[in-house]
Amino acid sequence: MSKLSDLFLPGLISLSLLALVGTELRSHPKDDATRTHIAVWVGWSGFEYDTFQSVVNDYNKSQNKIFVDLLSITGNSTKTLISTSAGVPPEISLLSAAEIPQFADAGAIEVLDDACRQRGWTQDKYVPGYWDVLQYQGHTMALPATPSTVALYCNTDILKRSGYDKPPETIEEMDKMVDKITKVEDGKVKLAGFLPAEPGWWPWGWGPYFGGSLWDGKSKITMNTPENLQAMKWVESFSKRFGPAQIQSYRSGFGVFASPENAFLADKVAMEVQGVWMHNFIQKYNPKLKWVASPFPYPKDRPDMKGHTIVDQDIFVLLKNCRHREEAIDFLAYVQSQGPMEKLCLGQKKSSPLRVKSPEFWAKQDNPSIRLFDDMAYSKSCISTPKLGIWPEYSAEISNALDEVSLLQKSPEDALKAIDERIQPKLDQYLNRLEKRRTAGK
Amino acid sequence: MMRRKESRAGFLFALPWLFGLVAFMFYPLLMSLYYSFCDYSALRSPVWIGTDNYSELFHDEVFWICVKNTLLYACFSLPLSMVIAIGLAMLLNTNVKGMTVYRTIFFIPSLVPMVSLAMLWLWILNGDYGVLNTALASIGIKGPNWLSDVAWTKPALILMSVWGVGNAMLIFLASLQDVPTSLLEASELDGASAWQKTRNVTLPMISPVIQFNMVMGIIGSLQVFAIPFVMFPGGIPARSTYFYAMYLYDSAFNYSRMGYASAMGWILFVVILLLTLIALKLSNKHVHYGGV
Numbered sequence: 009m010s011k012l013s014d015l016f017l018p019g020l021i022s023l024s025l026l027a028l029v030g031t032e033l034r035s036h037p038k039d040d041a042t043r044t045h046i047a048v049w050v051g052w053s054g055f056e057y058d059t060f061q062s063v064v065n066d067y068n069k070s071q072n073k074i075f076v077d078l079l080s081i082t083g084n085s086t087k088t089l090i091s092t093s094a095g096v097p098p099e100i101s102l103l104s105a106a107e108i109p110q111f112a113d114a115g116a117i118e119v120l121d122d123a124c125r126q127r128g129w130t131q132d133k134y135v136p137g138y139w140d141v142l143q144y145q146g147h148t149m150a151l152p153a154t155p156s157t158v159a160l161y162c163n164t165d166i167l168k169r170s171g172y173d174k175p176p177e178t179i180e181e182m183d184k185m186v187d188k189i190t191k192v193e194d195g196k197v198k199l200a201g202f203l204p205a206e207p208g209w210w211p212w213g214w215g216p217y218f219g220g221s222l223w224d225g226k227s228k229i230t231m232n233t234p235e236n237l238q239a240m241k242w243v244e245s246f247s248k249r250f251g252p253a254q255i256q257s258y259r260s261g262f263g264v265f266a267s268p269e270n271a272f273l274a275d276k277v278a279m280e281v282q283g284v285w286m287h288n289f290i291q292k293y294n295p296k297l298k299w300v301a302s303p304f305p306y307p308k309d310r311p312d313m314k315g316h317t318i319v320d321q322d323i324f325v326l327l328k329n330c331r332h333r334e335e336a337i338d339f340l341a342y343v344q345s346q347g348p349m350e351k352l353c354l355g356q357k358k359s360s361p362l363r364v365k366s367p368e369f370w371a372k373q374d375n376p377s378i379r380l381f382d383d384m385a386y387s388k389s390c391i392s393t394p395k396l397g398i399w400p401e402y403s404a405e406i407s408n409a410l411d412e413v414s415l416l417q418k419s420p421e422d423a424l425k426a427i428d429e430r431i432q433p434k435l436d437q438y439l440n441r442l443e444k445r446r447t448a449g450k
Numbered sequence: 451m452m453r454r455k456e457s458r459a460g461f462l463f464a465l466p467w468l469f470g471l472v473a474f475m476f477y478p479l480l481m482s483l484y485y486s487f488c489d490y491s492a493l494r495s496p497v498w499i500g501t502d503n504y505s506e507l508f509h510d511e512v513f514w515i516c517v518k519n520t521l522l523y524a525c526f527s528l529p530l531s532m533v534i535a536i537g538l539a540m541l542l543n544t545n546v547k548g549m550t551v552y553r554t555i556f557f558i559p560s561l562v563p564m565v566s567l568a569m570l571w572l573w574i575l576n577g578d579y580g581v582l583n584t585a586l587a588s589i590g591i592k593g594p595n596w597l598s599d600v601a602w603t604k605p606a607l608i609l610m611s612v613w614g615v616g617n618a619m620l621i622f623l624a625s626l627q628d629v630p631t632s633l634l635e636a637s638e639l640d641g642a643s644a645w646q647k648t649r650n651v652t653l654p655m656i657s658p659v660i661q662f663n664m665v666m667g668i669i670g671s672l673q674v675f676a677i678p679f680v681m682f683p684g685g686i687p688a689r690s691t692y693f694y695a696m697y698l699y700d701s702a703f704n705y706s707r708m709g710y711a712s713a714m715g716w717i718l719f720v721v722i723l724l725l726t727l728i729a730l731k732l733s734n735k736h737v738h739y740g741g742v
Contacts, residue, residue, distance in 0.1 A: 090492070450495055
């Protein structure tokens with residue numbers, strides 16, 4: 009009996025090891041053993057992931073040398089950072105374009121200039137707005153995955169009830185519409201024409217929408233400019249008109265984005281800035297909603313900014329020190345070709361970053377505004393995040409400043425000054441340390 | 451000979467744990483101390499910068515906002531949780547029919563995962579249609595915007611912290627059951643009231659457990675992270691819920707400033723150590739060990 013119990017622990021350990029080996033064999037079936045495996049990590053899930061998995065399956069079937077192991081990961085960029093730091097990165101990771109400087113400055117991603125030359129991935133092949141965000145310090149650091157621009161979604165029923173038959177052209181026009189549409193009864197907001205904080209995903213975009221810039225393109229933070237001040241005052245004007253507490257109370261009744269209680273889908277906000285993907289959610293949660301999308305209004309005195317948009321793009325990066333660089337480039341080449349790219353973008357209900365699109369691509373799109381989103385990416389006033397390694401910190405500071413201004417805790421002037429005063433020394437320090445590292449070759 | 455053999459076997463069995471302790475505790479601990487003196491982003495090799503991270507922290511406005519928020523939270527949530535945990539434990543220590551059911555009911559909330567808890571409280575505390583404000587409205591009180599009013603976000607989190615008192619309550623309950631009945635009976639014979647019995651017999655007898663729970667509470671409340679991280683991303687509104695551990699996490703993983711985050715980690719460690727030592731020193735006079 010005692011001998012049997014002596015065998016229990018070693019037996020358990022052996023069984024666990026066998027199970028591990030079995031799992032490993034299962035995840036790498038024998039027929040794939042001869043192929044080179046490359047790891048591709050993405051943050052997509054649901055139908056977006058399924059579409060990409062289908063593209064990956066096509067690639068895996070199209071040849072017999074490389075096998076792509078696709079993995080959907082929550083918090084992909086953090087996990088990519090950790091795995092890269094540990095020296096075991098995946099070959100390819102899906103990041104957002106705003107993350108390029110952070111990864112590039114740290115030397116964590118490959119410069120793709122040579123691959124671009126060899127494979128013909130040039131500026132002419134891509135829509136300008138989508139190509140520009142891939143460039144950092146004169147180099148191509150990433151390739152497009154699925155792109156998006158953002159526009160002003162309008163609930164046409166609500167607009168009609170207030171006597172409007174089309175979206176606003178200028179910001180001044182929009183303000184008048186907001187005043188007319190917004191309903192306040194007994195000190196409570198019952199309907200909002202527009203709220204800058206809803207959904208509040210691009211808080212840094214208001215300044216550029218008024219013609220402002222967030223940096224000088226080199227080393228200076230430029231938040232404290234007349235255009236950015238105008239934008240901040242515009243954001244503040246909503247709280248002054250309708251009351252910060254009233255807006256807070258109204259917003260607290262909004263449901264989460266992907267639900268029928270979404271403020272725009274539930275007819276609580278008449279106009280909202282959203283990306284091309286909003287169409288999917290309208291179809292899913294409120295297909296009866298009548299809507300139209302148009303470029304976000306421009307300041308009356310800046311007609312040159314007509315048709316401007318924020319470019320928001322998922323990108324593929326090739327991680328440095330990955331095991332199979334050439335194989336990864338081969339897969340990227342496949343995805344960047346017209347057929348697979350159109351399959352991916354169509355499945356995710358987005359436009360393609362490639363200039364050339366097939367007639368079938370357009371014919372199969374069910375988003376009535378898809379061409380608008382595509383056209384906007386050709387605009388000369390495309391807005392994207394500043395190519396700064398400290399952007400996440402800068403962005404958090406802008407969000408906080410907008411919060412303080414919206415709550416009337418700080419004046420727009422003080423809020424902008426505070427951002428400059430906090431972020432400029434951080435940028436100086438960041439650039440100094442980066443320079444020192446470069447000089448030291450670290 | 452047999453003894454040495456047993457020792458060797460014991461050591462071998464403990465080896466995996468020892469390896470884990472060294473690899474996953476001591477090594478990261480020492481490395482984080484080193485990184486706290488470095489410019490380190492996790493993606494590039496660390497560069498020694500002396501005490502720059504520490505001096506920058508002391509001039510960092512956001513750091514002090516987080517310190518203030520965290521201390522405020524700890525100062526209110528810790529005593530409140532302790533009092534409620536002791537109170538509940540005392541109630542659950544009475545001789546009532548179906549007590550095991552009550553004990554289970556009061557303990558279950560502490561088993562709910564943090565993220566689920568956060569989602570649940572988002573609904574309870576919703577200013578417009580939340581359960582809490584609906585209940586308050588039924589008795590004629592207009593509830594605040596718990597989740598978006600700067601003045602109410604921290605009280606909301608303090609209120610939520612009470613939800614997790616189950617563990618402390620269980621420990622108190624175990625210690626209450628160890629209070630010698632002979633002492634309680636003797637005090638009863640001496641004519642002590644219920645409060646006098648609690649004040650002079652029960653509380654002194656469970657004082658080591660109170661001290662233990664207080665120390666654990668100090669550590670836990672100063673490291674508050676998961677619930678505000680899910681409910682108030684970025685410490686919204688206006689950083690009113692931006693806690694120390696959230697800024698540490700952002701510095702490490704969002705801002706790629708692992709050295710800075712390491713310095714924050716070590717400051718927190720020293721602060722917790724000091725507070726724990728102070729708490730132990732102050733409470734030692736009032737802690738009664740039965741066997742001593």
